[in-house]
Amino acid sequence: GENVEQHPSTLSVQEGDSAVIKCTYSDSASNYFPWYKQELGKGPQLIIDIRSNVGEKKDQRIAVTLNKTAKHFSLHITETQPEDSAVYFCAASRGYGNKLVFGAGTILRVKS
Amino acid sequence: GAVVSQHPSRVICKSGTSVKIECRSLDFQATTMFWYRQFPKQSLMLMATSNEGSKATYEQGVEKDKFLINHASLTLSTLTVTSAHPEDSSFYICSADSATNEKLFFGSGTQLSVL
Numbered sequence: 001g002e003n004v005e006q007h008p009s010t011l012s013v014q015e016g017d018s019a020v021i022k023c024t025y026s027d028s029a030s031n032y033f034p035w036y037k038q039e040l041g042k043g044p045q046l047i048i049d050i051r052s053n054v055g056e057k058k059d060q061r062i063a064v065t066l067n068k069t070a071k072h073f074s075l076h077i078t079e080t081q082p083e084d085s086a087v088y089f090c091a092a093s094r095g096y097g098n099k100l101v102f103g104a105g106t107i108l109r110v111k112s
Numbered sequence: 113g114a115v116v117s118q119h120p121s122r123v124i125c126k127s128g129t130s131v132k133i134e135c136r137s138l139d140f141q142a143t144t145m146f147w148y149r150q151f152p153k154q155s156l157m158l159m160a161t162s163n164e165g166s167k168a169t170y171e172q173g174v175e176k177d178k179f180l181i182n183h184a185s186l187t188l189s190t191l192t193v194t195s196a197h198p199e200d201s202s203f204y205i206c207s208a209d210s211a212t213n214e215k216l217f218f219g220s221g222t223q224l225s226v227l
Contacts (some may be wrong), residue, residue: 032214034215034216036218041203041221041223042220042221043116043118043205043218043219043220043221044156044205044218045218046215046216046217046218049215089155089156093216095214096209096211096214097143097144097209099146099158099161100146100158100207100216101158102155102156103155104154104155105154105155
């Protein structure tokens with residue numbers, strides 16, 4: 001079945017540095033790739049997403065890149081702040097109405 | 113916009129009782145809702161896909177008679193954990209698929225503790 005691998009499992013960065021989280025997916029029919037931020041005891045919050053018809057998308061300090069040929073997509077956070085500390089999940093799906101398959105998650109710690 | 117409300121946020125119950133969790137899309141209609149389960153320090157595991165007006169589709173290994181799902185309207189889905197046992201203790205999260213922008217939004221989760 002569909003599988004999404006996510007790396008690294010934990011990531012510690014100094015405040016102001018950049019953080020990169022990478023994911024690979026197995027289902028070539030996947031065309032929607034969201035990223036979620038989850039804080040302790042809360043539900044996941046959608047922070048950015050990308051569809052297969054584009055290779056890159058940016059929203060202020062957050063950007064996502066997609067390489068459909070290699071089945072890779074990555075989250076880039078620049079100028080990290082302590083409030084960016086959380087668990088980040090990548091996911092993949094075949095689009096609207098279809099289930100999301102999640103990566104294992106990355107614990108991001110931003111040290112001030 | 114795109115708010116998904118989930119209640120209760122926390123529930124403690126005795127073993128053998130049933131617990132109902134509600135998931136509502138507040139400002140959009142959701143033909144499809146999903147129910148996930150999350151254990152501490154783990155990822156989200158899909159339990160079932162709920163389509164309005166039809167029976168839910170359960171993932172392999174999820175007991176449909178134990179986890180009853182009802183999606184009676186385009187804004188409400190419920191998950192009932194029947195005859196709960198301590199091993200059912202977990203964080204349950206719902207999500208709703210917005211047709212407006214084709215994005216999936218999550219509720220705030222329900223922490224279930226079965227004593």
